[in-house]
Amino acid sequence: MPQLNPSPWFAILIFSWLVLLTLxxxxxxxxxFPxxxxxxxxxxxxTDSWSWPWA
Structure with missing residues (x-):
């Protein structure tokens, strides 16, 4: 079962994290922020008290 071979996927994972952390x-x-x-x-x-115009 080729999907259980971790060597290419582990290298891709490490390389993608390396790119993320360095760039x-x-x-x-x-x-x-402006x-x-x-x-x-x-x-x-x-604060001033509210003067109600109708009261």
């Missing part, structure tokens, strides 16, 4: 991962990690998240202030925002 794809650094490209993804070097991506910069909008960096801003740090939130420690003060709570000032």
């Amino acid at each position: 794809v991962v650094p490209k993804v990690l070097s991506h910069s 909008n960096e998240p801003a740090s939130q202030s420690s003060q709570a925002p000032k």
Whole structure:
């Protein structure tokens, strides 16, 4: 049964992981986001009471 011979499939698996780790991962990690998240202030925002126009 030729599908039980692991040598060609193991080589393909190792080679594909090698390509993934050397080419794809650094490209993804070097991506910069245009909008960096801003740090939130420690003060709570000032909220005004709602003036209902019909009340």
